[in-house]
Amino acid sequence: MSRYKPTDAEMEILHILWEKGSSSVREINDILNHRREVGYTTTLKLLQIMFEKGLARRDSGAKTHFYTAAVREHDTKNHLISDFVNVAFRGSAMSLVMQALGNSETSKEELDELKDLISKLEQNS
Amino acid sequence: MSRYKPTDAEMEILHILWEKGSSSVREINDILNHRREVGYTTTLKLLQIMFEKGLARRDSGAKTHFYTAAVREHDTKNHLISDFVNVAFRGSAMSLVMQALGNSETSKEELDELKDLISKLEQNS
């Protein structure tokens, strides 16, 4: 049961699948083309590879195949964060959090939300 | 003045350069070999490519070349965070921060540090 780390292109597709649920290649390709031009067979190939990797499931009942995400959004992002923290921050998640916060525009509401989370973390320690 | 996004292997070397400063290929290779086995010429090639990309400078005065980082640590990490947020969190830095926090072991001291940062951010808004 080996896990594949999604590439950037695969993440773009996973986001579509997480949001839209079961989708045909054409639907996915149409959405991708809102942002940039991608050939239909390119998207098809990506989906086929994601299927082989176990990142996507597919329902091949009819002529048109329908794909869904085979990995959970939260789990996948946790894996990505973990890798990213190791590569870019030598394992220190806090360094990432601090720099990401300092670097981003943050609204009052978001800061409040963050403080709530911190309170919860403090209780559980 | 185009910027290259460092690969994982390049980040490992950049971290060494940021920490140690000017280093020979042999020194860098020795440090890399603490973690995993890497051939000397592999490390050499990586440094050469990083030099071509503008990620590293080199002082070729003597027989042995000495390399230093040509990009700033904070800037580089900001770029990486920005890309990562776009790919994995559809541009929402806050989502990343919240999930990274929730996912990591965080000490009291770190949480205090984080609260200080939040206070500062609240003042500047």
Added chain:
DNA sequence: TTGACAATACGAAACTCTTCGTATATCTTT
């Protein structure tokens, strides 16, 4: 100055990823 040693330069192999052209299969419509 020549031999030994260490460093660099070069090039190619293996791998992964993205892209797309072309072939094949399937459905629909008339």
Added chain:
DNA sequence: AAAGATATACGAAGAGTTTCGTATTGTCAA
């Protein structure tokens, strides 16, 4: 059932990365 449209399958090209073998260059000591 045949024609046309739409989908999938297959394969290969091209780019980038990592790896390392081998050749070349440079240094120092005897």
